[in-house]
Structures are given as C-alpha cells and as structure tokens.
Amino acid sequence: MTQPTLARSWVASANGHADFPLQNLPLGIFSLNHAAPRSGVAIGDCILDLHAALDAFDGEARRAVQATAGGQLNGLFALGRGPRVALRERLLELLAEGSPLQAREAQVLHRAADCQLHLPAKIGDYTDFYVGIEHAQNVGKLFRPDNPLLPNYKYVPIGYHGRASTVRPSGVEVRRPKGQTLPAGQTEPTFGPCARLDYELELGIWIGQGNTMGEAIAIGDAAEHIAGFCLLNDWSARDIQAWEYQPLGPFLSKSFITTVSPWVVTAEALAPFRKAQPLRPAGDPQPLPYLLDQRDQAGGALDIELEVLLSTAAMREQNLPAHRLALSNSLHMYWTVAQLVAHHSVNGCQMQPGDLFGSGTLSGPEAGQLGSLLEITEGGKKVIELASGEVRKFLEDGDEIILRARCTRDGYASIGFGECRGTVVAAR
Amino acid sequence: MTQPTLARSWVASANGHADFPLQNLPLGIFSLNHAAPRSGVAIGDCILDLHAALDAFDGEARRAVQATAGGQLNGLFALGRGPRVALRERLLELLAEGSPLQAREAQVLHRAADCQLHLPAKIGDYTDFYVGIEHAQNVGKLFRPDNPLLPNYKYVPIGYHGRASTVRPSGVEVRRPKGQTLPAGQTEPTFGPCARLDYELELGIWIGQGNTMGEAIAIGDAAEHIAGFCLLNDWSARDIQAWEYQPLGPFLSKSFITTVSPWVVTAEALAPFRKAQPLRPAGDPQPLPYLLDQRDQAGGALDIELEVLLSTAAMREQNLPAHRLALSNSLHMYWTVAQLVAHHSVNGCQMQPGDLFGSGTLSGPEAGQLGSLLEITEGGKKVIELASGEVRKFLEDGDEIILRARCTRDGYASIGFGECRGTVVAAR
Numbered sequence: 001m002t003q004p005t006l007a008r009s010w011v012a013s014a015n016g017h018a019d020f021p022l023q024n025l026p027l028g029i030f031s032l033n034h035a036a037p038r039s040g041v042a043i044g045d046c047i048l049d050l051h052a053a054l055d056a057f058d059g060e061a062r063r064a065v066q067a068t069a070g071g072q073l074n075g076l077f078a079l080g081r082g083p084r085v086a087l088r089e090r091l092l093e094l095l096a097e098g099s100p101l102q103a104r105e106a107q108v109l110h111r112a113a114d115c116q117l118h119l120p121a122k123i124g125d126y127t128d129f130y131v132g133i134e135h136a137q138n139v140g141k142l143f144r145p146d147n148p149l150l151p152n153y154k155y156v157p158i159g160y161h162g163r164a165s166t167v168r169p170s171g172v173e174v175r176r177p178k179g180q181t182l183p184a185g186q187t188e189p190t191f192g193p194c195a196r197l198d199y200e201l202e203l204g205i206w207i208g209q210g211n212t213m214g215e216a217i218a219i220g221d222a223a224e225h226i227a228g229f230c231l232l233n234d235w236s237a238r239d240i241q242a243w244e245y246q247p248l249g250p251f252l253s254k255s256f257i258t259t260v261s262p263w264v265v266t267a268e269a270l271a272p273f274r275k276a277q278p279l280r281p282a283g284d285p286q287p288l289p290y291l292l293d294q295r296d297q298a299g300g301a302l303d304i305e306l307e308v309l310l311s312t313a314a315m316r317e318q319n320l321p322a323h324r325l326a327l328s329n330s331l332h333m334y335w336t337v338a339q340l341v342a343h344h345s346v347n348g349c350q351m352q353p354g355d356l357f358g359s360g361t362l363s364g365p366e367a368g369q370l371g372s373l374l375e376i377t378e379g380g381k382k383v384i385e386l387a388s389g390e391v392r393k394f395l396e397d398g399d400e401i402i403l404r405a406r407c408t409r410d411g412y413a414s415i416g417f418g419e420c421r422g423t424v425v426a427a428r
Numbered sequence: 429m430t431q432p433t434l435a436r437s438w439v440a441s442a443n444g445h446a447d448f449p450l451q452n453l454p455l456g457i458f459s460l461n462h463a464a465p466r467s468g469v470a471i472g473d474c475i476l477d478l479h480a481a482l483d484a485f486d487g488e489a490r491r492a493v494q495a496t497a498g499g500q501l502n503g504l505f506a507l508g509r510g511p512r513v514a515l516r517e518r519l520l521e522l523l524a525e526g527s528p529l530q531a532r533e534a535q536v537l538h539r540a541a542d543c544q545l546h547l548p549a550k551i552g553d554y555t556d557f558y559v560g561i562e563h564a565q566n567v568g569k570l571f572r573p574d575n576p577l578l579p580n581y582k583y584v585p586i587g588y589h590g591r592a593s594t595v596r597p598s599g600v601e602v603r604r605p606k607g608q609t610l611p612a613g614q615t616e617p618t619f620g621p622c623a624r625l626d627y628e629l630e631l632g633i634w635i636g637q638g639n640t641m642g643e644a645i646a647i648g649d650a651a652e653h654i655a656g657f658c659l660l661n662d663w664s665a666r667d668i669q670a671w672e673y674q675p676l677g678p679f680l681s682k683s684f685i686t687t688v689s690p691w692v693v694t695a696e697a698l699a700p701f702r703k704a705q706p707l708r709p710a711g712d713p714q715p716l717p718y719l720l721d722q723r724d725q726a727g728g729a730l731d732i733e734l735e736v737l738l739s740t741a742a743m744r745e746q747n748l749p750a751h752r753l754a755l756s757n758s759l760h761m762y763w764t765v766a767q768l769v770a771h772h773s774v775n776g777c778q779m780q781p782g783d784l785f786g787s788g789t790l791s792g793p794e795a796g797q798l799g800s801l802l803e804i805t806e807g808g809k810k811v812i813e814l815a816s817g818e819v820r821k822f823l824e825d826g827d828e829i830i831l832r833a834r835c836t837r838d839g840y841a842s843i844g845f846g847e848c849r850g851t852v853v854a855a856r
Contacts, residue, residue, distance in 0.1 A: 124592065124593055125592050130676060140675075150675060152610075152617075152671055152672060155608060155616070156608055156617075158672070158676055159676070159679055160589070160676040160677050160679055161588070161590055161679065161683070162589055163553055163777060164592070165552055165777070165778040165779070165780050165783070166776075175776050177775035177776055178644070178775060178776075179774060179775050180580075180716065182580075188583070188713065189580075189583050189584075189716070191716050191718060213593075213594055213603075213684075214603040216606070244580060244586070245675075247578060247586075247673075247677070248558060248587070249588050249675070249678075250676065251588055252771075252772070252774065252777065253775075256641075256642075256776045256777055257641065257776075285616065288608065288619050344680070346606060347606060347665070348606075349593070349680065349683040349684055350593040350594050352593055428642060428643065428644075428776070
C-alpha cells in the first residue's frame, strides 16, 4: 500500500501535524472523564472514537474495531495483518476531506487534550533486546575497554526477559528506586536510593499474531506477527545494575518502571520509511540462515529519527525549552525487527498478541547521538551543562525525559510517534 | 494453626496418602471430559470440586471459593491469607471423617485419574532466582574454577526475569529446542537441535496479594503475599545457554518450556515443616536490614525433601523403575522465600497475584544431591549408568524427568506435592 501523500483530512489540525496527519492513523486506548477505556485513532490534535463510529465500518474493518472491545488492542493484534489493513483503508476514507463522517464530528471525535491515554494492550511478556550496536560498543568499552563487543554479538540478536508488570504509558511518574549498590573502593554494599538514574532511548515493538509453543516463526512470516511500534524508555539504575547484574543479567535495575508512548504506529504507516538493512562492515559474518530473508535484507530496516530531551524543574520554572540530549535513528539496529521475531521464537518460545519488545538503546556513532547518560557522560566522568546553569551526570528528582520520533522522506507526508514522557520523583 | 495430625478423612485413599492426606489440601484447576476448567482440592486419589460443593461454604471460605470462578486461582490469591485460611479450615471439617459431605460424594468428588490438570493461575510475570548456593558454587566452578561465587552472591538474592508464556503444567511434552551453539574449538556458531538438554530441580512460589508499583513489600509483610508452593523444572539447553548468555543472562536456553506441578501447596499446609534459616557459615555477611526479620530468621526456611527421577524409553519398555538422579532439600536455599519477595519489590517492582517465582536449582553438597545433569556429569565429562544398560550425559529424546517433593516430621502427617513430569520429544 502506498501512502496517500497528498490526501488531507477534514480534521483541520491533522494537515501538517508533526505526529498524526492522515497518513499515520496510530491506534491506542483512551478514556474521557474517567469512563471505561476504549479504542481510538490519533488524528491531528484529536482522537477518533472507534466504537462511537462503529456503524461506519463493515467487513474486515468492522471486525477489527469489534476486536478492540474491552479497552485493549490485544484482540485486534491477534487478528493479524489483514483486518488491520482493512481498518486503515477505511479510516483513510472516513477521515479524508469530503467524508460524510465529518457531519458526526461531535459524536465521534474528542480533543486529545481532554483524554487520558492508557497502555494499548495487556502485555503478556516483555523482552528487551540489545541490538543497538553503537550502544553495545559504547557500554562494552566502559566495562571491557579492550573487548567491547562480546564474540556472540554479531551472530545472536542479544536479548533478555524484562518485567511486564511495570510497563506504563507516557506521563506516569518515575519513582527513584532503592537498592543495593557497591560504593567505589568498597567490598560491602550499601542500601539506599539509586544515585545513577538513567534513561535508555529505545524503539518498542508490539507483537501481533502469536505462535504455538514449539513452532518457530520463520523470518519470512515475521511481518504477520508484528502489530506496530512505539517509543520505549528503559529507565535504568546504573549503580544497582553494576552490582546485581552478574551472572544472570539486569533485574531490579530495570524493573521499577518502563515507559512507552501510548500510540501504536502500524507497520503500514511506516512502510514508506523502510530501508535496506545497512550493509554489514567488511568482515562481519552473514546472518545464519534462520535470520536471513531477501525481502527483509532489502527493506526490513526502519528509518525513524529518534530524539531525547531533558527538562529539569528549574528549566520549567525559568520557562526554558527542553534540552536536546540526543538525536539518533533506528537504522542503528544491527538486526531487523523480523530477525528479532525469528530469533525469539526459533527455540519454540510462544509469542502472544500484546507481547512487547524493546530494541535496546539506539545510539549513533557520533556525539549528540548517544541514547543514554551512561554514554554521554562516560559513566559520570563528564557533565552536561544546561541553559539553567545546572549540570547533570545522571538524573535528579524533578527531571523529565521526553522521547520523540519522526519519519521523513521526500515526497511523503512526515509522521511521528507522539511523546514518551516521564518525570523522576524522589525515592519513597 | 497446628496440623490436625491424627484427623482422618472419609475419602479413604487420603489416609496415609503419600502426597494428599487431609493435612495437605492443595488447590488446583482441573477439568473433566473436556469441560471448562474449574477449581478443586486434591484429597487422596480424588479431587474435591469446589464449585459443586459451594453451598457447603459460607463467609470468608465461600468468598474464597467464589474467587476461583473462571477456572484460575488468581482471584483467590489476590484475597490474601485470611480467606485462604478460612477455606482450609472449612475443608478440614468437610473432608474429615463424619462430615455430612460424604453423603454427596458422587456429586462433589472426582477420581483424579479421570481429570486433566491445568496451570493453577494465569501467570503475569515469572522470575527465576538462583538461591541454591550449592548449585551456584557447582556451576560457578565449571565456568570460574578459582572464583565460583561472584562477590554479590551473599548480599543479593540473585534472580532474573523468565518467560511466562511457556510455563506449562506437569505432563506437557518438552520439545527439544533448536538454536545457535558454538562447537568446541570453533569461533563461528552452528544452528541445530540442542545437544545438551538438561533439567533443573526447583521450588516454585506462587505470589498472592500484589503491591502498588513504587511501594516495596517489607520482609515482615512478605507472608501475606505468598499464596503457595509447587515444584518447578527449569528445562535448560546448556549449549545454547553457554553461547547466548553474555552479557544479559539466559534467554532462549530456558524459554522453550518451564514445567510446574499443578497443585498449589499452601503456606498453611507447610507450617509444620518450617525451620530456622540455616546459620550462615562463619565469615558470611549478615543480610542487609531490608532482608532481615527475626521471625523469618527463626522460621522462614522450608524443610522439603526434593527428588528427581529419570525414566528412559528403554527403561519403560523393560518395565524398569525410574532411576533416582538426586535427593535434595529446600534447606539449601541461601535466602528464604520472604527474602525473595522483599528483595524483588524493594525497588518498587509490582508483584501481582499469580506471579511465579522459581528458587533456582536446589542441589545439596554431596553426590546424589545434585539438581541438574550439568552438575552430576560435570558438564558432560562423566556418564550416568542406567539399569537398562544405557548411559546419559544429557537428556535424549524419550527421556522423562519426574520431580517429587515430600515433607516429613515426627508426630506430623507427611505431605507431598504431587509430580512434575515432562518427556523430551524430538526437535521439529
């Protein structure tokens, strides 16, 4: 499906909207005046209430809307690509200029500012990958200067299981965690609030159709199992992490909260922003056959510009704009999303609709492209200077981190992901 | 509550039953003739159908039974200790000799052999700990002969997030996983069926009441959040694990399946088998204050005998009894279950009713007490000789692993956990 680049919407704020023009149509779950959560579509500064507009849909598109009853998108995700595409095609008609739906605007459209946004789906399992190769190299250098990338990195899409119960939508406060840390030069740990609180800039992937336990998803079929994308902030307590993570990996240093942007940007909306998997540098191994698919190599990478901003309490008091910490891109993924799905299920592991993947931190190779404070301040050795006169090595209480994403391509309407925000509050 | 040691049941098979005498009363979910799953209580060779007997319950006990509607125990787990205890007390009356319920035996009791058992709860998150210190030392020696226990081990109850979607009840076949492995002496991996398939003998813990994200569970309150216990087999693909696990821990080497015994043995049933936390060897550090509670130190450990048996296809054909691989005990846990709950939530991580913990492999210090083939065969260096004339280093297709558990104490009725079985089938 090509993007209807020139089409305009009768929702005036959608035309030229940075995130949600007619060409995006991300899906989400919202509530209004504390009523029960229900499904919607972001369009400009508004939300189309799918159930209020149900009689405008028929066939597969209607089936897609009906599958969102109950205030979560899992049922729609489970239907796979066909009904999701039918829904998009009908939405393109209904929200385009000239659609009779405009006459029912008061009934079917809400101002997004009046709505609360929720997690789009009930998450079964959450898996965090580590496929931002620049990040893996940067972090590896801090721990192993002579051997930053471990021998498995270019063969295995490295990932680990994360905590599903503490994934929250944009805007939920981030309570500074307490935990064990090992003070520099000591051999016994102390207990207290994290002193090295960090964010991680990641792409989130929502899983669509699942598989039967014991049956792998072939890489050529992976697209059927990917429902859409979001931004993901993998908040990290670096001091807790450094002490706890051996030998079984990160645990309490990550599980206090993970924030996602609430809108699910579909694979269809992102289709114009697909690129060939960036060529591996000379000498890098070819992926093993179960990770290799010609279509995926030719167009499985995503060109999404990713931005991180910091706003401190003092900056907000002084009406200073948020400080850009990084501008990166999802092309820094060493593995495609299809490769992640194929790898995760190759042992027979069951995926379920509403499972969530994180990509791992997506840093670029340059200063200004680093997706965590750990990298920017080299583990706290450097400081970031802010217009407020403050400096930062790690996050302080009151600091807000804002993630944004944007896809642009000549001849196509730009689309964005909406924001993924979280403000740090003091430890309890 | 003391155990009604001498009480006998009108269910004749319960009296002297190895696992399910009147003093146990574990909870589970069963189905009969492919009908919808419903809640039950194991009693001897039978299952009491809780909903068929609903009118025999009132007050808190009735509330407990009603909370199991829908074929999962999550709602009962969420109610916490009070209703669960009330249910147990009423069950002790109803199933004791002389109870009028006996007159309704045909209506409320099913032969367990006629029933299918299911997972007792919908699992939100599954966490696998690593608190069997003998296992940690044995495995550590294989990887780091001079430094088997890492510096954090005696301070941090080490754990990691596991895969919830592939936890299955006893009896579900174990499909041999495929994956990447690094052949000895090579630098490039190959792909194929796991050649070093192993089991791990663990205690499982079902979480009861949850907590609000951001609010830790104090160790003194942990008992309110523990619903019960089961056996857990953390099937492990050692060759996949060795190649994938750095730097973020085990992933596909574990996520293909985890098997649990289907009956939830309550904290109340285990009360007589509590012991003081075994004294730490001289020189071991005291737990940090958030992990220290006098009552827990005095009686927070569990004295459960744990057994692993192997039955190969040839042994079954020759009618040979299963071969005992290990006889161990849950007293080899370096941390109590209350310490696990306090640690897991200390960063504000949210627990939810139906979350599952694994203890980690519970090996003892002696030969004959080792909870995995990795330990018994020293990573494949030794072989196990079987009465069938076969030998094993790791599991072969057709091998069945059976876990059992038993609590005994002078003056008390013994109780057991029922079996946790799984048979390996060939890779697809």
